[in-house]
Amino acid sequence: MPTRCFIFALAALCCALMVGDAAACAFCGRAGDCLFDSAGAGQEEAGSEAGDNYAEFQIFRRWTYTATDGGSAGPTGSRxxxxxxTWRVIDDGTPITGVLPADPEREFEGEQDSPSxxxxxxxxxxxxxxxGQQADAPWFSYIERSFDRWAAVSGLTxxxxxxDGGAAIDSTNAPYGRPGRYADVRIGGHSIDGSSGANxxxxxxxxxxxxxxxxTDNVAFFSNDFGDYRRLRNTLMHEIGHGLGLGHVSAAGSAALMEPTLGVTFDGPxxxxxxxxxxxxxxxFEKDGGxxxxxxxxxxxxxxxxxxWAIGLxxxxxxxAGQPFFTAEHTDLVSVDDISDLDYYHLxxxxxxxxxxxxKPVGPTYQESxxxxxxxxxxxxxxxxxxxxLYEDLSSAIVSVAASDTVGLGLTERLRRIELAPGTDYYVRVRSQTANVQxxxxxxxxxxxxxxxxxxLLAAAVVCGFRGSRAQRAPLDARRSAVP
Ligand SMILES: [Ca+2]
Ligand SMILES: [Ca+2]
Ligand SMILES: [Ca+2]
Ligand SMILES: [Ca+2]
Ligand SMILES: [Zn+2]
Ligand SMILES: [Zn+2]
Known part of the structure; x- marks a missing residue:
């Protein structure tokens, strides 16, 4: 039994531009909990962001055209x-063309063509x-919830x-998602390489x-009901991550869903x-109008x-070490995702x-590469x-009241004791000077x-009252304290 991981490029799934870059597969030698997968790029599309390999977080590229977004007006937008x-499980019998190459070291003859x-x-x-409808199947919610975990923490819907029109899943991008015809993400399964050893x-x-x-050879693995079928769900969520444009990451003991070896000590992203x-x-908060x-x-x-009131807690x-960062309950996660992103809060x-x-810019220090x-x-x-x-609405214009850009990376910007009046709409605006997510x-x-x-005397009383107040859950997943 091999005890270390081997990395090799999977040229067959990559367009020429990508070879040796982000597309790769990892071969895991840890029996039982291995995820040996590949995320390959298909054909490029004119006008897309294809070829733009992002430096951060092993990001590969984002969706440019989906069944409902992008089109004659252009791609879906920028980062x-x-x-x-859209997504759908394809019907059994739909052809799947084998693309994983043979690996003589583990006596794998390569993925064969066979129906789902x-x-x-x-x-x-x-x-x-x-x-007969897949949405009524007992397994449907396990797949739907796997997508929704990503949606809960991002601008994705x-x-x-x-x-599903029944075309084969193969290495070409087509068929593209079209409402009433094909999903963007078509999910199938068949025999790939058995279930023994690293596979x-x-x-x-x-x-x-x-x-x-x-x-589907790994049915016993996916049948394990530990953690509400966490092995199946983490596998689905990991693969969905590739389908969103995320590559593999090496996290060396820090929990990360996109590690090439499937982790089961945590649940989801x-x-x-x-x-x-x-x-x-x-x-x-960027979806539904942003x-x-x-x-x-x-x-x-x-x-x-x-x-x-607080948000982003x-x-x-x-x-x-060894502890997950997030569970399904942790969805109060906000960021500025680029210089172009503005986050306004009304009060x-x-x-x-x-x-x-x-x-406060937040985030732990963890291992990543x-x-x-x-x-x-x-x-x-x-x-x-x-x-x-901070801005206020003077009905004729929205004007600046106060601003803070006095500290740099990793430090907290503050506005102190700004007087606000009733009857006025105020807006707190968060932005970043850096082309990255924070x-x-x-x-x-x-x-x-x-x-x-x-x-x-009054000021002192208010400070004491604030400290003693009890936090409550407020709309929009923010926290708001009670009146003391
Ligand atoms: Ca597709
Ligand atoms: Ca297998
Ligand atoms: Ca934002
Ligand atoms: Ca925003
Ligand atoms: Zn491994
Ligand atoms: Zn993977």
Missing amino acids: GEPVTV NLVAMLDGVFGASAT FVHELA TLAYNYFPDHSDMVVD QYDDVLAVQRLYGDA NDTPATAVDAGEFQRGES DGDVSFA RVLEPVLLTANL AVDETAEPFDASELGDLELA MYRLDLMFQAVPEPASAW
Whole structure:
């Protein structure tokens, strides 16, 4: 039994431009928990971002045309813009063309052409659909939730496509996603290389192909119900990550879904995975119109003295060896994904108050590198130099009230004791001077305006009241304290 990993390029799946770059497969020697997969690029498309290999987080490239986004007007947008992607499990019997090459060292003769039997495998594990519709199958939610975990932490929206035209899954990008005809991400499965020793669990193509092939020989592995079928779900979420344009990462003991060897000590996308997907598609507030303008700002609410509000708390974590960063519950993860990204938060006040705002770049230091390099410490809190600004709506114009850009990478920008008046719409704006993604947490604290007579006494009372207040969950997954 081999005990180390071998990396080799898989030229067959790569267009010439990509050979030796991001497309690679990893061969894992750890029996039982191995993910041996490949993520290959298909044909390039004119006008796409193909060939733009991003430096950060082993990002390969983002979707340029999906069934619903992009088109005659051009591609889906630039990095950080939201995208909608459709998906469907193909019917059993649909051809899958084998593309994984032979490997004499493990007596693998190469992936053979054979029709998909993934539905039969899933029916065998979970039970078949009572109606014949895949959305009614007991296994459907495991696939849908795997997509939705990525959607919950990014600007991506996933839609289940109801049709499939039956074309083969092979190394060409076609058929492209078309509503009512084909999904963007077609999911099939067949025998790839058996289930003994180190072997393949699944593979996935990069955008704009992004189809997935699961090895149905590994049915016993996928049937393991530990962690609500975590082996199956982490495999699906890892492959979906490739289909979104993420490459493999070497994390050397830090939890990362996009490591070439499947991890089961964590569930779903981890810190590096979320940074990568937000760099490509933005945070979850970028979809449904986004928050790049005051008119589309995220609504923080109405406040009075003693209250506070915060967003982005789940990203403010530190690294602990062997511990996962995130579970499915951790979705309060916001970032500026580029210089072009503006994040506006709208607020009003019920009485004259003093606003103090803290904008902190967050992120742990963990191990990260490309798979063929030695992992090095990566400080996720020093990716972007943030700016904090406050605006007010004077009905004729939205004007600046205060701004802070006084510190650099890794440090907190602050606005201190800015007086706000009731009846006015205020907007806090977060942006970055750096062409990279930076997760942040934003804290807003509201204190009473001291009255001339007993100003110091009142201020002290308010500070004490604020400290003693109890945090509550507020709309938009932010935290808001109670009135003391
Ligand atoms: Ca296999
Ligand atoms: Ca496709
Ligand atoms: Ca953002
Ligand atoms: Ca934004
Ligand atoms: Zn390995
Ligand atoms: Zn992979």
